[in-house]
Amino acid sequence: MKVWVAGFIFATVLVVLGSVALPRGIAAVRFLAGPRDEVSAAAYFLTRKTADDYTAAAERALAEKDEDLASSIAQLAAERGVTLPATLAGRIAAAQDEASARIGADAWNGFLSGDAPNEAALAGAVAADLTGIGDIRDLYNQAARYVSGEEIDPLVIGLATVGLGLTAATVATLGAAGPEKAGVSTLKAVTRAGRLSPLLARDVGMVAANALDGEALRLVGMSVARLDLAAARTASGRVLKAEAVTALKGLGSDVATIGSNAGYRTTVAALGTAKSAEEMGTLAKLSARFGTATRAVMVLGGAALTFASMMTTAAVWSLWLLLWIAGVMFGAAKLGRRIGRWIWPRPYASLRRA
Numbered sequence: 001m002k003v004w005v006a007g008f009i010f011a012t013v014l015v016v017l018g019s020v021a022l023p024r025g026i027a028a029v030r031f032l033a034g035p036r037d038e039v040s041a042a043a044y045f046l047t048r049k050t051a052d053d054y055t056a057a058a059e060r061a062l063a064e065k066d067e068d069l070a071s072s073i074a075q076l077a078a079e080r081g082v083t084l085p086a087t088l089a090g091r092i093a094a095a096q097d098e099a100s101a102r103i104g105a106d107a108w109n110g111f112l113s114g115d116a117p118n119e120a121a122l123a124g125a126v127a128a129d130l131t132g133i134g135d136i137r138d139l140y141n142q143a144a145r146y147v148s149g150e151e152i153d154p155l156v157i158g159l160a161t162v163g164l165g166l167t168a169a170t171v172a173t174l175g176a177a178g179p180e181k182a183g184v185s186t187l188k189a190v191t192r193a194g195r196l197s198p199l200l201a202r203d204v205g206m207v208a209a210n211a212l213d214g215e216a217l218r219l220v221g222m223s224v225a226r227l228d229l230a231a232a233r234t235a236s237g238r239v240l241k242a243e244a245v246t247a248l249k250g251l252g253s254d255v256a257t258i259g260s261n262a263g264y265r266t267t268v269a270a271l272g273t274a275k276s277a278e279e280m281g282t283l284a285k286l287s288a289r290f291g292t293a294t295r296a297v298m299v300l301g302g303a304a305l306t307f308a309s310m311m312t313t314a315a316v317w318s319l320w321l322l323l324w325i326a327g328v329m330f331g332a333a334k335l336g337r338r339i340g341r342w343i344w345p346r347p348y349a350s351l352r353r354a
Contacts, residue, residue, distance in 0.1 A: 038282045042290070045301050051082050057299060058088055067095035068265040069295055076293035076300075132233075134185070135163040136224060138192075139236060143221025146214060155201060157217060158208030159188040161239045162248045180249060183256030187248075190271045199275040204251060211244030251277045254284040261287035262294040269295055 054077040061070035070092045077084050138160040142152050166181035190196050216238035223232035240248075254277075259267045261284075270283045287294040 038285060042286055042297050042301055046076075046080055046297070049080075049082075049300055051077070051084065053300065054082050055084055055088060057296070058084065058092065061299075062091060062095060065095075066265075067092065067098070068263070069299060071096055072262075072266070072293050072296040073299070076290070076296040079290075079293060132164055132167045134188075135160040135167065135236075136229065136232060138188070139164070139217070139220050139232070139239075140224040143217050143224070146217055147221060152217075153191075153205075154209035154212050155191055155205040156188060157212060158204075158240050158244060158248055159184055159191065159252075161236050162245055162252065163188065164233060164236045165245070166249070166252075179256040179260065180253050183254070183259065184248065184252035186259060186267060187252055187255050187271065190268055195268060195272050197272050197274050200271065200277070200280070203276045204248065207244050207247050208240065211241035213239055213241075247277065251280060254280045257284040258287045258294070262290075262292050266292070266295040266298070269298060273298070 054073055058070045058073040058077075061067070061073060074084060074089060074092050138156055142157045142160070145152050163181065163184045166184060187196075191201065216235050219235040220232050220239065223229070223235055255267060255271070258270050258280075266287065270280060274280045274283060283294070283298070286297060290297050
């Protein structure tokens with residue numbers, strides 16, 4: 001009897017452990033066997049999140065009056081088959097309606113100043129840049145500061161320079177360069193608003209600073225002061241070296257990808273947290289996979305969304321799965337042996353005596 005009691009306890013332990021080890025172990029094995037990139041790492045990370053995790057994150061977003069993040073979390077939960085409380089879903093919808101009602105003169109203010117505290121203002125700032133007005137304004141202001149010996153912002157100068165070139169390219173290609181131009185304009189607006197990650201600002205700012213031609217910048221300012229916009233455009237083409245132009249265009253393209261896939265808030269959040277241009281490329285890939293739920297992935301995943309950081313976790317759960325399988329096989333062998341003794345006791349006894 002004691003043997004059967006011990007067997008029952010062992011089986012119960014296996015069932016309890018299996019309820020955890022089996023799903024997580026299978027997910028870990030699939031992750032390790034699949035593509036080795038950050039998108040697969042994010043998808044694997046989300047398998048470890050529960051409904052309580054989603055609910056808590058959405059509640060925090062609503063408490064901070066961030067309806068966009070709350071909506072992103074709700075969408076991600078729906079995609080992952082996680083059910084949120086009905087009352088929470090209603091509060092998220094109400095918060096979105098309230099935010100829509102706040103849109104007013106922000107777009108016009110963004111057009112005039114280039115500042116972008118919200119999506120409407122960003123649309124105005126980008127519209128100004130698409131015409132070239134915003135870029136010429138920023139270049140003139142920075143050129144005036146350069147001539148007077150004041151501190152300049154190489155990144156704003158670089159982005160305005162690249163933006164002017166993309167404005168011409170957009171016209172020449174009948175809008176084909178438009179998304180890239182919008183990405184550069186968004187990056188510049190976020191930079192002007194002081195919401196760019198310090199590490200990212202240093203990363204791309206050094207690229208722009210090392211490639212800056214001060215004399216060409218001075219000529220831009222003089223040309224704009226004479227209202228000679230053609231000469232200003234020509235001089236702007238010499239303000240930045242080719243390698244810096246390529247780097248800023250690439251970053252602008254990633255910003256445009258995030259914006260088109262995930263929206264304004266996610267773009268600003270990415271620019272505010274990314275440590276480098278390379279990390280922005282990773283977030284652009286995530287946005288292509290998760291869409292408007294990307295911001296929820298960023299918040300729930302935090303700094304863990306890299307393949308390397310998930311490798312150890314996946315390896316541990318894979319080991320747990322192997323140990324659980326070994327336990328099941330051991331238990332099955334012991335159970336089979338006991339059943340064999342019970343069904344066929346005499347041959348077993350004779351074999352034992354022999």
